[in-house]
Amino acid sequence: MSTVARHLRVAHQVANKKERDILTKLATGRIYIKKCRCPVPGCHFQGQRLDRHLVAFHTELSKKRRQAYSVRAKKEEAIDQLGKLRASDPAIPMVSQLDVQASEGGSPVPSHQEESEEEEGHCNNPACKRQKQALEKNLSDLETELNRLRKRYRHHFHQSLVKAVLVSESRGGKDLT
Known part of the structure; x- marks a missing residue:
């Protein structure tokens, strides 16, 4: 993690520590998603332990697919955290644009249709x-x-x-x- 944080600080000039922490956690997959909304289309779960919910209630999905939804939830959570940080008008300006892109419709989080096109096993x-x-x-x-x-x-x-x-x-x- 220290290498990722250093890379963000040096190569991308991410001076805001909170922003750097969020981006580092996103890059290493350590975003806390236990209380996030379920990213599976048509599922309205938003409660405790999203990680367990995906395994227990989405048995129709392959393990790989559940992992992809977990990654998607992590990206959405990171974007949400970046948006909240930007809304707080931090003293040290933010460099990343993930939250701005998402709010403008150019979301770096793939849509359900884009994900289904990437799925293995096309018929x-x-x-x-x-x-x-x-x-x-x-x-x-x-x-x-x-x-x-x-x-x-x-x-x-x-x-x-x-x-x-x-x-x-x-x-x-x-x-x-």
């Missing part, structure tokens, strides 16, 4: 490929519909809020809570 069966394409199209359509519904909800919420403000103002501001 070369044409039926599997057609089914995969159909599922990806279905997912894309559902995401489009979700975005449309979110816009509609925001519009409806905004309209009801404006209406409530107008009613409140007409009654002297007593009804708005």
Whole structure:
């Protein structure tokens, strides 16, 4: 670990000790993830011992896949810690950009789709490929519909809020809570 920390300090000029500690832990895989959210898509676990949860509740995943999700959780946690450190406006400026890239959508943490493309054991069966394409199209359509519904909800919420403000103002501001 001291070699990694020294490399960060000398080669990358990471002067902020807290930032260097987070990056060193990320590089060596020593990020504490026991209380992190489960990175497996569709799983909403967020409690004690994520490391045990992955083994006990995701038996459908291979050992290699569980390790990949563990690494993903560590990256997400490190990015979260870097973001909190940046938000605290440290006296010694930060050098890394991992948290900034993640917030701008250029996340260094691979998406579920990118991970599934990297998985071993691709199916070369044409039926599997057609089914995969159909599922990806279905997912894309559902995401489009979700975005449309979110816009509609925001519009409806905004309209009801404006209406409530107008009613409140007409009654002297007593009804708005």
